[in-house]
Amino acid sequence: MPTIALVDDDRNILTSVGITLEAEGYQVQKYSDGAAALQGLQDTPPDMAIFDIKMPRMDGMELLRRIRQKSDLPIIFLTSKDDEIDELFGLKMGADDFIKKPFSQRLLVERVKAVLRRATPRDGTVTPQEAAKTIDRGKLSMDPDRHSCTWDAKPVTLTVTEFLILQSLAQRPGIVKSRDALMDAAYDDQVYVDDRTIDSHIKRLRKKFKLVDDDFDGIETLYGVGYRFKEA
Numbered sequence: 638m639p640t641i642a643l644v645d646d647d648r649n650i651l652t653s654v655g656i657t658l659e660a661e662g663y664q665v666q667k668y669s670d671g672a673a674a675l676q677g678l679q680d681t682p683p684d685m686a687i688f689d690i691k692m693p694r695m696d697g698m699e700l701l702r703r704i705r706q707k708s709d710l711p712i713i714f715l716t717s718k719d720d721e722i723d724e725l726f727g728l729k730m731g732a733d734d735f736i737k738k739p740f741s742q743r744l745l746v747e748r749v750k751a752v753l754r755r756a757t758p759r760d761g762t763v764t765p766q767e768a769a770k771t772i773d774r775g776k777l778s779m780d781p782d783r784h785s786c787t788w789d790a791k792p793v794t795l796t797v798t799e800f801l802i803l804q805s806l807a808q809r810p811g812i813v814k815s816r817d818a819l820m821d822a823a824y825d826d827q828v829y830v831d832d833r834t835i836d837s838h839i840k841r842l843r844k845k846f847k848l849v850d851d852d853f854d855g856i857e858t859l860y861g862v863g864y865r866f867k868e869a
Contacts, residue, residue, distance in 0.1 A: 638662040640666060641684065643666065644688045644692070645688075645715065646670055646692045647689070654745065661746055671699060675700055675703055678708075685753060686711070687714075688712060701730050701732060705730060709795060709796050713733060714736070715735075733797055734752055734824075752797065755801060772808065777855065777866075789850060798824075799845075802819050806819075809866075810866045811865060816863055819863070820834075839858075
């Protein structure tokens, strides 16, 4: 079963959430602050992580920033009700999902399962039908089974959610996808997100591609309608 890193300075949450996840069959790594978690995540990489935002020594935002420099590890944030600004920053930095405190243990488990489903590739066997799923659009190449993405043969590291959004756009260049359609492509039915979530992911996608190509303009905005991948 997958390993989940749980990072929170609240011992009660570490204990209760840890017990819930272990009861579901997951292995759980527990850390009580961001600094300890950063080292632990590097030494023993998990399959996904759950971060609290407000922690001593190193908060969840800084931990996410450092992790994203080297890894596309799926990450869920735990946030209090008044942390809307933090939530937007977290999405821009590459968080995959948010859960607001207080939350039910069942909701958390469903969100964990949803993120892991999106992140887990199938076995390495590639059939002709699966090979056809590889997307090549001009300079863009995406392999969903390997979760790999390149632009002009240069690798672009994407989070699970970013990959799914770009995949949805690139599958039909020139076709406008509404925010609702992109939400459906990137999130399970159990997960509610609003328009700003998709906008934040799009901004981050553009930023990542501009790091490898300053002239990147592959994702077009149609204001009031949605987004589309530019036809070659």
